[in-house]
Amino acid sequence: MAHPLTHLTHGIPTRRAVAPFAIVGYSGLLVVPPDADPDKFAAEIKSRPPVLLIHGDQDELIPAQALFQASSGLAALGVPVEWHLSAGIGHGIDQEGLRHGGEFLARRAPKTATS
Numbered sequence: 001m002a003h004p005l006t007h008l009t010h011g012i013p014t015r016r017a018v019a020p021f022a023i024v025g026y027s028g029l030l031v032v033p034p035d036a037d038p039d040k041f042a043a044e045i046k047s048r049p050p051v052l053l054i055h056g057d058q059d060e061l062i063p064a065q066a067l068f069q070a071s072s073g074l075a076a077l078g079v080p081v082e083w084h085l086s087a088g089i090g091h092g093i094d095q096e097g098l099r100h101g102g103e104f105l106a107r108r109a110p111k112t113a114t115s
Contacts, residue, residue, distance in 0.1 A: 019047030022108040024101040026054050026093050027062055030070035042077050050080040052104040054097045056089030 032041065051074055055067035067083055074081045084100045 030073040053083040059091045061091040
């Protein structure tokens with residue numbers, strides 16, 4: 001299964017007619033094709049939903065440094081980004097990461113009228 005952030009950078013959520021209200025990426029990478037034109041790449045982005053990146057500081061598959069690279073890259077594209085580095089966590093999700101993701105989505109979910 002591909003990471004949500006990989007999908008984001010390949011344009012699936014950012015080129016959709018209806019933008020997602022938020023994106024949470026766990027242990028992912030910012031993947032930009034090496035021959036991509038930065039200006040053209042940025043111009044193709046149709047929406048910039050807020051993104052939360054969560055990564056374990058002990059990730060043996062994707063180094064924790066990828067979190068900071070992805071955060072900087074997304075911010076440079078005008079995407080609002082937050083991040084959380086989970087102490088002692090490898091390539092996985094712990095309860096703290098789930099909590100952060102859930103709270104992030106709850107803060108950004110569209111408000112609905114209730115009776």
